[in-house]
Amino acid sequence: MSKFNENEKEQIRQCLLTKGKELFIQYGLSKTSIDDLVQACGISKGSFYKFFTSKEELFYVILQNQEEISNRLIGEHLRKNLPPKELISSFFHMAFQMADENPLLQQWFEDGEHERIIRKLPKHLVDDFAQDNDKKGIVFVQALIERGVLKEQDPEVINGVMRAIMMLRLYKEKFGSDLFPKIMDVIIDYISEGLTKPV
Template identity: 60%
Template sequence: MPKFTEQEKENIRRAILIKGKELFIKYGLAKTSIDNIVLACGIGKGTFYKFFSSKEELYYEILKNEEEVRETVLNELFRENLSAKELLVSFFHTSFQLVEENPFLQRVFQDGEHERLVRKLPKHIVEEFSKDYTERGIQAVTILMERGILSKEDPEVIVGIMQAIMRIRLYKEKIGNDLFPKVMDKIIEYVAEGLTKEK
């Protein structure tokens, strides 16, 4: 096994993330193999395994990176001077827009991709991701409650409601591409009305 400098390791890792993302977008998790990834990167399989133990862990790492970018964009909303309801409505619409504009996140919401990932990942990684995601959500919700933007309720329940709304994207095709935006507008409006109180 060749020894790599720190710079080479960084370059290889970046290449695996970039090429892996391209292949996952094009073919999905099930139809992308580690052979496809190493061929696209011009590396051996052994080198791939120095960085990731499976294609699912690579997919998970890419997903985490995409979620961090999304969170950064959403955090910008809190700088705007909006009413509580407007802020929450804008939060949901921006979240959906970021998914619609991101081919990787779109892929996550297609063809049982997310379920396939969760099924194949080691249990401790799934639990860690879920716990971390929930904890960050609770922190954000608690801050919004302290600012008077959200009504005082169990933060975990509110995070669950927000997660449920985002997962409705999984049913876009079943609801119908033309009808879906109208359905989401109403759901977002009703939920924002229920979760917020005007200052």
């Protein structure tokens, strides 16, 4: 395989991210092969592995790079002027709605897919993204505490609570699409009350 210069490497990486996103949305992760990905970018299979260890890693990087999802969610809720409990409730409901509307997140939350994908990823990649997401989440929580939306608590703990609520989306299929929203309405109501009610 011929060596790529830095410019060519960046172009190939961007091609894999762009074409990968298109193929994953169109066919799904399981039905998209590495052959499909390399053909779309005009590279060899050996070249693919210079950039990603698996199609699951490519999918995960694409998913994590969708900054507009978290930026929109956080940005809109930092601008909203709602009573504290309503603001936190709105945040959770909008997060679940965005997960349901985004085709890549839908695949991520499919029964068993989350665990299967994570198992195929390099540990450092998962850890790095988790740290980045935690930092963003903690900054968001601190901003809400400063505004008086959330009561004074450890931002790291509150961020963990918020992440735990979002992870419940993994169980939607187990509860069923009719029952799950009703369960989440109750949980979100209790959590929003508990996070915002003054001590």
